[in-house]
Amino acid sequence: MEILDILIIGGGPIGLNCALEAQKNNLTYLIVEKGTIVNSLYHYPLYMRFFSTAEKLEIDEIPFISAAPKPGRQEALEYYQGIARQKNINIHLYEKVLKVSKNNEVFEIETSKSTYLANNVIISTGFYDIPNMMNIPGENLPKVQHYYTEPYPYAKQKVVVIGSSNSAVDAALETYRKGAEVTMIIRDSGISESVKYWVKPDIENRIAEGSIKAHFNAEIIEIKENSVIFRDKDGQTHEIENDFVLAMTGYLPDFDFLRNSGIELQGEGLNPFYHPETMETNIPHLYLAGVVCGGKDTHLWFIENSRVHAEMIIGSILSK
Structure with missing residues (x-):
């Protein structure tokens, strides 16, 4: 050989x-x-x-x-x-x-x-x-995606985006602009500083105006068929309706x-x-x-x- x-x-x-x-x-x-x-x-x-x-x-x-x-x-x-x-x-x-x-x-x-x-x-x-798994209940449900390719499947859907990196921000903005109701769950206190400089003002303005909801210092603790449960910065838990989860966790x-x-x-x-x-x-x-x-x-x-x-x-x- x-x-x-x-x-x-x-x-x-x-x-x-x-x-x-x-x-x-x-x-x-x-x-x-x-x-x-x-x-x-x-x-x-x-x-x-x-x-x-x-x-x-x-x-x-x-x-x-x-x-x-x-x-x-x-x-x-x-x-x-x-x-x-x-x-x-x-x-x-x-x-x-x-x-x-x-x-x-x-x-x-x-x-x-x-x-x-x-x-x-x-x-x-x-x-x-x-994928960097979160190891939480429901993470293996079919509605949870660790890879994002394009926004069209999420039109008119309630979408939770986890994370604040470039991939999370791109997913949030693109799905929002195709008619999704987007909520971001972010562990940190703000959008990542590594996000592309020409995109960061866009996502921050969409959050500021309320077009995209964002919960900072928060984390997902469970994913269900029709909802997700997350814990906010004060330690309170909240359950919101949900169709898809885009887990951009790295x-x-x-x-x-x-x-x-x-x-x-x-x-x-x-x-x-x-x-x-x-x-x-x-x-x-x-x-x-x-x-x-x-x-x-x-x-x-x-x-x-x-x-x-x-x-x-x-x-x-x-x-x-």
Whole structure:
């Protein structure tokens, strides 16, 4: 069986960037991706716009041309999938990596379709696949959604949006403008400061005028078929009629997969160990790239500031 120089787990923007860097240095590689190319972006809300401008989303110095100052989901899909086609990236799609183990100096990577051998492994799996659960009664009801794609199913419905991040604010505004009766339940005392600067005044004005109801310093404690129960800042409980719950509570990396691969997870944030100058983990020749590096702190890394990981990792591999 062929022993690859590198096997890359995850075909998102940073995984693609690692592949491009490997290509430039004549290293044999394969990306294994459980979904489509840039699978997480594919599952983003249909009308999502990035916080970053186009040039900050570029990989391998390939120009990203956008008609708007802030690119949207479809433009990003065209850009990254176009690179995969044009550069003939070696990638296997709809193939899930099940296990990474190291036998002597070679990694054995077991997937849903095959087994591969590689001298180095890069985990670039992002964090968008596992919702951060609230662990409350009723969370598994069909009306509860942890992913939001578009507003049309919620027209004329009573919608509760949980959270105050970009995804929660987008969901609240879009469903409100399609005729939903929107109530936001927010643990903090205000809308998150990380919300896109051109959107934050919009949501705050809609709340101020009463078009969107918002309960701050509050939390959902139970979800029922036709209602939700929440606790307010004074400790009082309230029950309101409800048709759908959009639980925009964030997402987490696959910590079990990281542990089973032998990577040390540190502290309450379950931050995976890696050397910041090389991105190599406590397992020699096993690297991390992209958002997965942040553990529970998924806001630390994004495309814009983790593009450098590819060059750092390939440089480390070449130095050995």
